[in-house]
Amino acid sequence: MKQNIILIGGGGHCHSVIDVIEQENKYNIIGIVDKKELIGTKVLGYEIIACDDNLEELFKSCQNACITIGQIKTNEVRVKLFDKLKAIGFNLPTIISPLAYVSKHASVDEGTVVMHQALINANASIGKNCIINTKALIEHDCKVKDNCHISTASVLNGGVVVEGNTFFGSNATSKESVNIYGFIKAGSVSK
Amino acid sequence: MKQNIILIGGGGHCHSVIDVIEQENKYNIIGIVDKKELIGTKVLGYEIIACDDNLEELFKSCQNACITIGQIKTNEVRVKLFDKLKAIGFNLPTIISPLAYVSKHASVDEGTVVMHQALINANASIGKNCIINTKALIEHDCKVKDNCHISTASVLNGGVVVEGNTFFGSNATSKESVNIYGFIKAGSVSK
Amino acid sequence: MKQNIILIGGGGHCHSVIDVIEQENKYNIIGIVDKKELIGTKVLGYEIIACDDNLEELFKSCQNACITIGQIKTNEVRVKLFDKLKAIGFNLPTIISPLAYVSKHASVDEGTVVMHQALINANASIGKNCIINTKALIEHDCKVKDNCHISTASVLNGGVVVEGNTFFGSNATSKESVNIYGFIKAGSVSK
Numbered sequence: 210m211k212q213n214i215i216l217i218g219g220g221g222h223c224h225s226v227i228d229v230i231e232q233e234n235k236y237n238i239i240g241i242v243d244k245k246e247l248i249g250t251k252v253l254g255y256e257i258i259a260c261d262d263n264l265e266e267l268f269k270s271c272q273n274a275c276i277t278i279g280q281i282k283t284n285e286v287r288v289k290l291f292d293k294l295k296a297i298g299f300n301l302p303t304i305i306s307p308l309a310y311v312s313k314h315a316s317v318d319e320g321t322v323v324m325h326q327a328l329i330n331a332n333a334s335i336g337k338n339c340i341i342n343t344k345a346l347i348e349h350d351c352k353v354k355d356n357c358h359i360s361t362a363s364v365l366n367g368g369v370v371v372e373g374n375t376f377f378g379s380n381a382t383s384k385e386s387v388n389i390y391g392f393i394k395a396g397s398v399s400k
Numbered sequence: 401m402k403q404n405i406i407l408i409g410g411g412g413h414c415h416s417v418i419d420v421i422e423q424e425n426k427y428n429i430i431g432i433v434d435k436k437e438l439i440g441t442k443v444l445g446y447e448i449i450a451c452d453d454n455l456e457e458l459f460k461s462c463q464n465a466c467i468t469i470g471q472i473k474t475n476e477v478r479v480k481l482f483d484k485l486k487a488i489g490f491n492l493p494t495i496i497s498p499l500a501y502v503s504k505h506a507s508v509d510e511g512t513v514v515m516h517q518a519l520i521n522a523n524a525s526i527g528k529n530c531i532i533n534t535k536a537l538i539e540h541d542c543k544v545k546d547n548c549h550i551s552t553a554s555v556l557n558g559g560v561v562v563e564g565n566t567f568f569g570s571n572a573t574s575k576e577s578v579n580i581y582g583f584i585k586a587g588s589v590s591k
Numbered sequence: 592m593k594q595n596i597i598l599i600g601g602g603g604h605c606h607s608v609i610d611v612i613e614q615e616n617k618y619n620i621i622g623i624v625d626k627k628e629l630i631g632t633k634v635l636g637y638e639i640i641a642c643d644d645n646l647e648e649l650f651k652s653c654q655n656a657c658i659t660i661g662q663i664k665t666n667e668v669r670v671k672l673f674d675k676l677k678a679i680g681f682n683l684p685t686i687i688s689p690l691a692y693v694s695k696h697a698s699v700d701e702g703t704v705v706m707h708q709a710l711i712n713a714n715a716s717i718g719k720n721c722i723i724n725t726k727a728l729i730e731h732d733c734k735v736k737d738n739c740h741i742s743t744a745s746v747l748n749g750g751v752v753v754e755g756n757t758f759f760g761s762n763a764t765s766k767e768s769v770n771i772y773g774f775i776k777a778g779s780v781s782k
Binding site for chain 3: 412534535
């Protein structure tokens, strides 16, 4: 039977995550948490049912949560939310699109979402609260630490280490075995 | 039962479209329309059976058509053909590779072909007579208007609007929520 | 029944190839050949059972081999090994990930490995002893000659010819119908 889940954040990234959760078919989205003034409106058919102030209350009826706020300029909001949700007691499951491929020799930690057609290859490990975005490629032996956003169609080649809180831009590429941290521009090559 | 279809244009892009139509397995390719002097020759096993002058005649025996001419320097030929085929009464079905993914929250209009491993994410909309080429990524909330070619492995990030008649080059990337128009170079980043 | 195979080279690229062979499920990996001092150690659970000096001996018990050494700076080692293995009598099968797509109108020669989510489109041909790496795109009508490495997520557009011994870098892009040879940088555009 499907478990219930609530989504935190009703913007554009949320649209993509809804698509992944629907395709994964493991969780039943019971509503979205966003700003107070948006309560009652809908996002792809799912209602905004609460705001951040109601999280403790929500926890009584639903123990699974997924952070669906995007991460471009900063991941501060995502990190604070992750800590707050954990403190309340929420379970933040790993969400993996059935269109993605995660090697059985790889690992993905809690609160991380692996979007459609992303690929995590053998012996790679992904930390907590990351976004591995659509079509991103994490090659063999990479280590992506906590709270990173590996953006759409970007390429981390073999053996790369991505430090925590990194933004690796859309369609960016890294050389093999390098260290990545901070804010990496879309389309750039990290050497 | 499979319906019949004719392809208009027997060049390189036609090879890729034949592969998509064969994999999709919804249409039976009964022949290709190209230059008069090529009639009788074959393209991946399918015969060139007519030239542009014979389209009215062809329509009597086959009501489905797919434009398989590519679009790099200009889309003028594709646009004229689309109008001519519609005027004759042809149906220009949307062709979607079974290896592509189109979100159920997205829409794709007539005469558009979505090639292998392309991905059209939630809440995106694609206009008429477009090529969404192999491995292209159209992220959530994008709006691609009519007669565009979104080239191979290119990336339109969330909320981008692509004006009609745009060429978005191979492996090009766009930032989120920008407006794209005209001719965008391969490998470039649109901000 | 699955046939036995040995892998030559136990580094990072080997991790990715193991993942492909396991998913393909056609070959049973009986061990890895690497440096003498590594014999007895394990790579993703498979034992290093021999070094290069033992290849003739190994051939008596296993006739299939796959070169799992990567190719970045030079392909010299891979080419020498290929010739040596062939001279001993080894069969070097084409390995194709079930997550890749190879058009039925395309061909892939012996000793070539097509990694996860790579795509080889209609009328393309790939030579011997190549790596078509993860998520690489080889478009319609391309001709990739022997001993090439088409790196991760790179894009060869329609009708491109890649001369033998070429390294085409990660996420690099080529224009249509150009000639490619030598060492092409990651993220570059070949015109």
